[in-house]
Amino acid sequence: MTLETESAEDVWLRGHDAQVSSIQTAGFPPQNGALFSGYALARTQRLGGVVLDRSGGLLFANSAFSALFGKTPPNVEAALEALTQRRSRMAFSTNDKRLAAIVYAPADQGLTWSLPPEVRQEAQRPDAAILGLAVAGIDGGKALDDACLALGLSALQSRMAAGLVRTGDVRGGAREAGVTYQTARKVVAEMLVKVGATRLSGLISRLVQLSFGVWPQGRNGEAVLSDVWGLSTRQAALALRLAEGQTRAQAAKATGISEASAKKQLDVVYATLGVSSAGAMARVVTESRALALLAEATHQDAHAGDEFTxxxxxxxxxxxxxxxxxxxxxxxxxxxxxxxxxxxxxxxxxxxxxxxxxxxxxxxxxxxxxxxxxxxxxxxxxxxxxxxxxxxxxxxxxxxxxxxxxxxxxxxxxxxxxxxxxxxxxxxxxxxxxxxxxxxxxxxxxxxxxxxxxxxxxxxxxxxxxxxxxxxxxxxxxxxxxxxxxxxxxxxxxxxxxxxxxxxxxxxxxxxxxxxxxxxxxxxxxxxxxxxxxxxxxxxxxxxxxxxxxxxxxxxxxxxxxxxxxxxxxxxxxxxxxxxxxxxxxxxxxxxxxxxxxxxx
The missing domain is CATH 3.40.50.1820 (Alpha/Beta hydrolase fold, catalytic domain)
Known part of the structure; x- marks a missing residue:
C-alpha cells in the first residue's frame, strides 16, 4: 500500500470506530508535558541556555547547554555582534558531527523569550550582557519518540508508529513492532482515534509532521513538509528515510514504490529544498526543526542567514x-x-x-x-x-x-x-x-x-x-x-x-x-x-x-x-x-x- 491510495485496510480502519469521523484535527491539548504552541513542538526545558558578560565570557550555562558545548560557548563572535547591533543573531555549530543551532541576543531583549527558569534567573544578574538559547538537531528516531510522546501513545502504539512511518503499511508496521497483523489492525484503529486521523495515510502524515517538529494547526492529514516546503506525503516520507540514513533503494522499498519512481520524487524534494544530495537534505531538515524550536521559544526573534529556511x-x-x-x-x-x-x-x-x-x-x-x-x-x-x-x-x-x-x-x-x-x-x-x-x-x-x-x-x-x-x-x-x-x-x-x-x-x-x-x-x-x-x-x-x-x-x-x-x-x-x-x-x-x-x- 502506498501512502496516497486508500486500500481495503483504510476502509476497514475508517469504519472500525464511529468516533473517528468526528475527531477534530485542530486544537489538540498538551499531553505529557508537551507544549503545542503555534507551529513548533517546543519544550522550553529542553533548550540549552547560556549567559555571557560583555566580553563574551561565560557566566552561566545550564545542563542542556553544557551537554552540547561543554563550558565553551560556540560562535562568540555572533554573540558580541548581537550585543553591539542590539538584535538577535543566529549561528550553527557542529560538535562531534551533531548539528546545533544557537541564537544570541542582548540579555534584556532575551528576557522576553520563553526561557528555562534557571536561565531566566541568571540572565537578570547585574553583569549579564548576552543571553543565548540552543537546541541540537535530532535524528529521525528521536524525533519520532517526540511525536509519540506528544500524542500520548502507549509503548506498543509507539512501536507501531515507528513501523508505520518506516514501512508505510499495517503489515510492515506489525512486522517491525513484533505483533500479529490482527493485533496491529486493532492498535492502529486506536491510534486513529487518539491522533484524530480518518485514514491510515492521515495517521502516517501526522506522525511525519511531528517527526519534523512542527504541528500545522487546522490542516487535516497533510505532512509538515507539505506545509513548509510544498512536498507530498510520499515525498516527505522519502525525505525522512534518507535523512535517517537509508539508501534510496531502501527508502523506495519501505515507501512501497520503485526506485525509479523514488528518484523522480527525490528530484522534486532536492529542487524544493535547494539541495543536491541526501546529506545536504538531512542538514536542511535538521536545521529546519532547530529553527522552528528556537523561533517559537524566542517569539520569532530568531532568524537565520541566507542559507537557511x-x-x-x-x-x-x-x-x-x-x-x-x-x-x-x-x-x-x-x-x-x-x-x-x-x-x-x-x-x-x-x-x-x-x-x-x-x-x-x-x-x-x-x-x-x-x-x-x-x-x-x-x-x-x-x-x-x-x-x-x-x-x-x-x-x-x-x-x-x-x-x-x-x-x-x-x-x-x-x-x-x-x-x-x-x-x-x-x-x-x-x-x-x-x-x-x-x-x-x-x-x-x-x-x-x-x-x-x-x-x-x-x-x-x-x-x-x-x-x-x-x-x-x-x-x-x-x-x-x-x-x-x-x-x-x-x-x-x-x-x-x-x-x-x-x-x-x-x-x-x-x-x-x-x-x-x-x-x-x-x-x-x-x-x-x-x-x-x-x-x-x-x-x-x-x-x-x-x-x-x-x-x-x-x-x-x-x-x-x-x-x-x-x-x-x-x-x-x-x-x-x-x-x-x-x-x-x-x-x-x-x-x-x-x-x-x-x-x-
Whole structure:
C-alpha cells in the first residue's frame, strides 16, 4: 500500500470506530508535558541556555547547554555582534558531527523569550550582557519518540508508529513492532482515534509532521513538509528515510514504490529544498526543526542567514483556508511588506532583508492567493476578474493577525497589488517603493530573449496560459531553471555579473521553489489579468519612489518609464544605469534608502 491510495485496510480502519469521523484535527491539548504552541513542538526545558558578560565570557550555562558545548560557548563572535547591533543573531555549530543551532541576543531583549527558569534567573544578574538559547538537531528516531510522546501513545502504539512511518503499511508496521497483523489492525484503529486521523495515510502524515517538529494547526492529514516546503506525503516520507540514513533503494522499498519512481520524487524534494544530495537534505531538515524550536521559544526573534529556511507563519481565513507569511523581525522594527512578483513567492532576497533591518525596518512578506503556501480563494472565477484587488484582503488579515495599523510597501514587480492596496485601503500604506514595476502584458515585435517570447505567447493565447505554464513547469528541473535564468540575463551585463555568484543565484531561486513543484494557480490568475490590466492616474503618489534598472531584460526601460510616468505623474522615477532585472538584490541598500525617502514626516 502506498501512502496516497486508500486500500481495503483504510476502509476497514475508517469504519472500525464511529468516533473517528468526528475527531477534530485542530486544537489538540498538551499531553505529557508537551507544549503545542503555534507551529513548533517546543519544550522550553529542553533548550540549552547560556549567559555571557560583555566580553563574551561565560557566566552561566545550564545542563542542556553544557551537554552540547561543554563550558565553551560556540560562535562568540555572533554573540558580541548581537550585543553591539542590539538584535538577535543566529549561528550553527557542529560538535562531534551533531548539528546545533544557537541564537544570541542582548540579555534584556532575551528576557522576553520563553526561557528555562534557571536561565531566566541568571540572565537578570547585574553583569549579564548576552543571553543565548540552543537546541541540537535530532535524528529521525528521536524525533519520532517526540511525536509519540506528544500524542500520548502507549509503548506498543509507539512501536507501531515507528513501523508505520518506516514501512508505510499495517503489515510492515506489525512486522517491525513484533505483533500479529490482527493485533496491529486493532492498535492502529486506536491510534486513529487518539491522533484524530480518518485514514491510515492521515495517521502516517501526522506522525511525519511531528517527526519534523512542527504541528500545522487546522490542516487535516497533510505532512509538515507539505506545509513548509510544498512536498507530498510520499515525498516527505522519502525525505525522512534518507535523512535517517537509508539508501534510496531502501527508502523506495519501505515507501512501497520503485526506485525509479523514488528518484523522480527525490528530484522534486532536492529542487524544493535547494539541495543536491541526501546529506545536504538531512542538514536542511535538521536545521529546519532547530529553527522552528528556537523561533517559537524566542517569539520569532530568531532568524537565520541566507542559507537557511524562510520564516513561516500561518493564519486562517474565515472559510478555513490557509495564508502563509514571513516575519523576519525584529518586532520592534517599523513593518514593511515586501510584495512579491507574479512569478515568485514570498521569499525576500536576503540582501534586502539585511539592508532593511540595518535601517530599523521589520521585513514582512505574504504569499498571495494561489502562490507558495497560501491557498487559492474559494471562488476562483470571481477572483480571476481582479486578482490584484482580491489579494488585498489577505494583507488586511495579516495586519489584524500581527496587530499592525500601518505598513510601508516595497513592490518587487508587484506594482499592481500596491496600486490596488493603496486605493482600497489607503490608511494601511506608509512609504512606498516600486522596483522594476511591470507594465501590462502586450505583444512585442522586438524580442528581448526567452522571457519576452513567453510573454508574447501569453498575449496571443491567454486561455492557454495555465496549460502552457503547467507544461513548462513539468519539464523544468532546478538545474534547468538555473541555466535558463543564466541565459535569460546574458544580454544584461549587471545581471549576468551578479548571477555569476552562485549564492546570488541560490537566493533568487528561493522564491521559485514552490513554483517548480507545480503550485502555479496564483501565477496563472495574475498572468491572465496582466493581459488586460489598466489603471487610472494616481496623482496622490507624490511621495512614492520608483526604481528601474537600465538593463532590464524583460521590459524596455524607456517604454516602461513612459508608461509609469503617465500613471504616476507626481512620483519620482529613477533609472539606475548600473542595474538590471535583479536591481532589488544587487542594489538592496539603494532600495532601503529609497524607502526611507518615501516616508512622509
Amino acid at each position: 524562510e520564516p513561516l507563519g500561518l493564519f486562517a481565513r474565515a472559510d478555513g483556508s490557509q495564508v502563509a507569511y514571513s516575519d523576519h523581525g525584529p518586532r520592534a522594527g517599523r513593518p514593511v511588506l515586501v510584495i512579491h512578483s507574479s512569478s515568485a513567492s514570498r521569499a525576500i532576497p536576503m540582501r534586502l532583508v539585511a539592508a532593511l533591518q540595518a535601517r530599523g525596518f521589520r521585513p514582512l512578506a505574504l504569499d498571495r492567493p494561489g502562490f507558495g503556501l497560501t491557498d487559492p480563494v474559494v471562488d476562483r472565477d470571481a477572483y480571476r476578474a481582479d486578482p490584484f484587488s482580491g489579494a488585498c484582503e489577505d494583507v488586511v488579515r495579516l495586519c489584524d493577525h500581527l496587530k499592525l495599523k500601518r505598513l510601508d510597501l516595497i513592490g518587487r514587480g508587484g506594482a499592481q497589488v500596491v496600486l490596488a492596496l493603496t486605493r482600497l485601503h489607503p490608511d494601511i500604506a506608509g512609504g512606498v517603493v516600486l522596483v522594476n514595476p511591470d507594465p501590462p502584458t502586450r505583444e512585442r515585435a522586438e524580442s528581448r530573449g526567452l522571457l519576452t517570447g513567453v510573454k508574447n505567447a501569453f498575449v496571443r493565447h491567454p486561455e492557454g496560459i495555465e496549460a502552457l505554464t503547467r507544461l513548462f513547469v513539468t519539464h523544468l528541473s532546478q538545474g534547468h531553471f538555473e541555466r535558463m535564468m543564466t541565459r535569460s540575463v546574458a544580454d544584461s551585463p549587471p545581471d549576468a555579473a551578479f548571477m555569476r555568484d552562485p549564492r546570488n543565484l541560490a537566493d533568487y531561486a528561493r522564491g521559485y521553489r514552490l513554483f517548480l513543484t507545480g503550485r502555479i494557480a496564483g501565477y496563472v490568475d495574475e498572468q491572465i489579468a496582466m493581459t488586460r490590466w489598466s489603471s487610472p492616474r494616481r496623482p496622490d503618489a507624490a511621495s512614492w519612489r520608483v526604481l528601474m534598472g537600465a538593463h532590464d531584460v524583460l521590459h524596455d526601460p524607456v517604454e516602461t518609464q513612459r508608461f509609469w510616468s503617465d500613471i504616476l505623474p507626481e512620483t519620482h522615477i529613477e533609472t539606475l544605469e548600473d542595474a538590471g532585472r535583479f536591481l532589488i538584490m544587487s542594489h538592496a541598500d539603494h532600495v532601503a534608502e529609497a524607502l526611507l525617502k518615501s516616508i512622509r514626516p
